[in-house]
Amino acid sequence: MGERIVVSGRVLDEGGRPLRGALVEVWQANSAGRYKHKLDQHNASLDPNFDGCGRALTDVEGRYKFLTIKPGAYPWGNHYNAWRPAHIHFSIFGSGLLSRLVTQMYFPGDPLLPFDPIYNCIPDENAKQRLISSFDWENTSPGFALGYRFEIVLRGREATPMEAR
């Protein structure tokens, strides 16, 4: 139940090279803004046909694609009248340990983004923009689903672990 969407993009390294065979895992709330998780008590419908999770490997050009339902915004207890903007969680394994990434994809024009402390904890404006997907005509299927594009750039593969301060 909800608005069908196609989310696709590429997984790239910092040099812009596509990563093939990268494991991309996603999870999200349903269209009513509820996760199929025993601890999610939000008073919104569960959809018995929607698990809200998936995974894929990128192809030789680093591409992935998911067909899903646009997630709803949902309230959370962080502060009075706190709502998370609609988002899809992403977990990505790149070429090594240091490129391991967990992030969230947002939707363009979401009015909740300026108020979301999780989104706003990112200091860099370019990096914030990077987490907002873009509307994607190319992957919009006539009569079926809107496309959104989300490109993922993983950190370098050469860095060395150092002790935290």
Place this chain on the structure above:
Amino acid sequence: MSDSPLNVPTASQTVGPFFSIGLCQRALDQLVPAGLSADRIITIGGRVLDGDGHGVPDAILEIWRANEHGEYSSSGDSTAAGEPAGFARIATNDDGNFEFRTLKPGAAKTASGEKDAPHLVVVIFMRGLLRHLFTRIYFPQEPANTTDPVLQLVPADRRRSLIAECTKDSDRDLSWDVRLQGDHETVFFDT
């Protein structure tokens, strides 16, 4: 297309409270290769503890184990001799306990030619963390622990948080706890 330049790495965001639907529905445990003899299997158990000493019931540990040459290269590499590198994703239970089985990895030479001590790399995810944490598990009674270049970066009084302890008088049955904050906080690495 997003207007931000593609050379900006994608930022990290918290896994949130409901990550288990995405990350824990399918078992992911390749630390012990099929057919490994039982006397090479090491069990490591422990707890993930918050700053108040309470168990964290919804943390995930991702364990990265090098192969016998100390390399993490693709576990599917059939040209490498011996056991492949391994990986597992382990969730804590309602009390914050976890346990996994592994074999002891080999030790790599560092760029400067020193020899590492055998260790596992552990990546920790939990709600509220903006970015996952990196730490390591070294093995007890391991002579190379005294020369391992990464361990030597850590002040001596904090190294213990990185070295598993023997239990049941066995060096194949180890315990290792993660303390996220407070006294005896586990050493986490910047990367």
